[in-house]
Amino acid sequence: MRIAGTTRLAGIMGWPVAHSRSPVLHGFWLDETAVDGAYVPLAVRAENIGAALRALPILGFRGCNLTIPHKRTALSAVDRVDPLARRIGAVNTIIVMPDGTLEARNTDVFGFRESLREAAPDWCPGSGPAVVLGAGGSSRAVVAALTDAGVPEIRIVNRTLSRAEDVAHDIETPGTPITVHSWKEIYKVQRDAGLLVNTTSLGMAGEPPLIVDLLLPPTAPVIDIVYVPLETRLLTAARRRGNPVVDGLGMLLHQGRPGFEAWFGAAVSVTPKLRAAIVATLAPPN
Numbered sequence: 001m002r003i004a005g006t007t008r009l010a011g012i013m014g015w016p017v018a019h020s021r022s023p024v025l026h027g028f029w030l031d032e033t034a035v036d037g038a039y040v041p042l043a044v045r046a047e048n049i050g051a052a053l054r055a056l057p058i059l060g061f062r063g064c065n066l067t068i069p070h071k072r073t074a075l076s077a078v079d080r081v082d083p084l085a086r087r088i089g090a091v092n093t094i095i096v097m098p099d100g101t102l103e104a105r106n107t108d109v110f111g112f113r114e115s116l117r118e119a120a121p122d123w124c125p126g127s128g129p130a131v132v133l134g135a136g137g138s139s140r141a142v143v144a145a146l147t148d149a150g151v152p153e154i155r156i157v158n159r160t161l162s163r164a165e166d167v168a169h170d171i172e173t174p175g176t177p178i179t180v181h182s183w184k185e186i187y188k189v190q191r192d193a194g195l196l197v198n199t200t201s202l203g204m205a206g207e208p209p210l211i212v213d214l215l216l217p218p219t220a221p222v223i224d225i226v227y228v229p230l231e232t233r234l235l236t237a238a239r240r241r242g243n244p245v246v247d248g249l250g251m252l253l254h255q256g257r258p259g260f261e262a263w264f265g266a267a268v269s270v271t272p273k274l275r276a277a278i279v280a281t282l283a284p285p286n
C-alpha cells in the first residue's frame with residue numbers, strides 16, 4: 001500500500017483497538033481492489049468519541065467503524081442514525097456524507113444475514129422458532145435479522161431475564177413474537193426449533209464453556225458467533241449430529257462490506273482466500 005495526497009481514508013475507533021481484525025480485513029480488500037485507500041486503527045478513549053467523530057470530516061476521512069466501547073454512545077454523537085441501527089440501539093459504521101454530516105449505521109444485521117445465507121443456503125425462515133442464546137449487543141443484531149427474515153417466533157435464552165425482556169421490547173414486530181427464557185428451559189425451547197444461535201461469550205477463548213445438549217431437529221442450522229476458536233464445542237456437537245453449522249467468521253467478514261463499499265466505492269466479497277487470511281490472524285501466539 002502506498003499513501004498519496006489523494007488516498008481515501010477510513011479506520012476503526014475503539015479502546016482498546018489493537019485486537020481488532022478490521023484493519024487486516026479492509027487492508028485485504030484494498031489490496032484486492034487496488035483502490036487508493038487506507039484503513040487505520042484509531043485508539044479513541046470512551047470520553048473522546050464525540051470529538052473524534054466530529055474530527056472525521058475535518059480530517060478528510062470518509063468514515064469509520066466503531067468497536068467497544070463506542071457502539072452505543074456514538075448514537076448521540078452523530079447527525080443521523082439509520083432506522084435499523086436505532087431499533088437495535090447500537091452502531092458500528094459511520095459514513096461522512098458529502099455535506100460533512102455523519103450518518104451512523106449498523107451492519108451486523110447484514111453480516112449475520114449474509115453469513116447465514118452463505119453457510120446454510122437451504123435454511124427456510126418458516127421452518128420453526130429460532131432459539132437465540134444471549135441478550136447483549138450481538139443478540140440484538142441477530143434478533144433483528146431473524147425478525148426481518150420472517151421466522152415465526154424467537155425464543156431468547158439468557159442468564160439475566162430483564163436484558164432479554166429489553167431486547168424483546170425494543171425489537172419485536174407484530175409478525176414475530178419474542179419470548180424470553182431462563183437457561184433451565186434450554187431443552188424445552190429447542191425441540192421444535194428451526195435454528196439455534198449462540199450470541200453469548202460462552203465458549204470464547206478465555207471464557208467459560210458453553211455446555212448444551214442439542215435436541216433440535218437435525219435439519220436446523222446451528223450458528224455460533226464466537227470466532228476464537230473458530231470451531232467451538234457447540235459447532236463440533238452440531239456437526240456430529242448432522243446439523244448445518246455456521247461459524248462466527250462469516251458475520252465478522254460480511255459486516256465489513258457495506259462500510260468498505262461506502263468509503264472506498266468498490267464492491268467486495270467474502271472469498272476462501274480472505275477467510276484464510278483472517279484465520280491466520282486468529283491463531284494463538286506461540
Ligand code: ATR
Pocket residue numbers: 133134135136137138139158159160163199200201202208
Ligand atoms: P455483546 O455485545 O458482544 O453481545 P455483551 O453485551 O457483554 O456482549 O453480552 C454478553 C452475553 O453473554 C449476555 O447475554 C450475557 O448474559 P447476561 O445478559 O446475563 O450477562 C452472556 N454471558 C456472558 N457470560 C456468561 C456466563 N458466564 N453465563 C451465562 N451467560 C453469560
